[in-house]
Amino acid sequence: MKKRVMIVGATQSGKSTLANVLNDATRPLKKTQDVIYGKNTIDTPGSYIENTSMYKYLIATAQTASHVLILVDQSRPTEVYPPGFAKIFTCPVVGVITKTDLAPQNANLVSKQLKRIGVLEPYFRISLKDNIDLAVLKNYLIGKQDSLEKIEILHIDNDLHLASGNKSV
Numbered sequence: 001m002k003k004r005v006m007i008v009g010a011t012q013s014g015k016s017t018l019a020n021v022l023n024d025a026t027r028p029l030k031k032t033q034d035v036i037y038g039k040n041t042i043d044t045p046g047s048y049i050e051n052t053s054m055y056k057y058l059i060a061t062a063q064t065a066s067h068v069l070i071l072v073d074q075s076r077p078t079e080v081y082p083p084g085f086a087k088i089f090t091c092p093v094v095g096v097i098t099k100t101d102l103a104p105q106n107a108n109l110v111s112k113q114l115k116r117i118g119v120l121e122p123y124f125r126i127s128l129k130d131n132i133d134l135a136v137l138k139n140y141l142i143g144k145q146d147s148l149e150k151i152e153i154l155h156i157d158n159d160l161h162l163a164s165g166n167k168s169v
């Protein structure tokens with residue numbers, strides 16, 4: 001079964017916008033306290049990261065995820081994550097800097113934030129307006145899984161082929 005990518009970040013950091021991109025969807029950007037499962041994503045409420053007492057829900061939800069995306073908003077670089085936060089997850093963690101069309105003077109600051117949180121480079125720098133980097137991220141996260149599924153299907157096809165070949169002998 002294909003696993004989903006979990007998206008974590010402060011309220012208004014661009015989580016649901018990114019979820020729509022990764023799902024090829026146009027779900028409205030309503031503020032919600034619910035975890036939303038999309039085709040390829042698990043969109044988590046900002047409150048889960050803004051209250052330490054909610055971290056346990058993030059850890060539990062990440063159990064079924066292929067990756068955790070940790071978002072930092074270049075236009076509002078307030079610290080929302082504690083140092084080393086990324087280490088609480090057992091699946092791969094990917095650092096994503098959102099809204100890179102805004103406040104370019106914060107570019108270094110947000111990279112440093114991701115480092116402090118314990119996220120390893122490379123970081124994906126994305127903007128709603130930047131189709132290229134969005135496509136790179138999407139391919140990195142979802143393309144890999146799709147191609148694995150394709151390989152599995154090829155194997156099944158091959159097995160069927162062999163089986164039917166054997167029958168005719």
Ligand SMILES: Nc1nc2c(ncn2[C@@H]2O[C@H](COP(=O)(O)OP(=O)(O)O)[C@@H](O)[C@H]2O)c(=O)[nH]1
Pocket residue numbers: 009010011012013014015016017018029030046098099100101102126127128129
């Ligand atoms: N300028 C700019 N605005 C963005 C970008 N990504 C999201 N937004 C806007 O930021 C606001 C919050 O986005 P949303 O995805 O709802 O954030 P969430 O609360 O983390 O789910 C919305 O008005 C989006 O249109 C971006 O890359 N650039």
Ligand SMILES: [Mg+2]
Pocket residue numbers: 015016017029030031032043
């Ligand atoms: Mg949202």
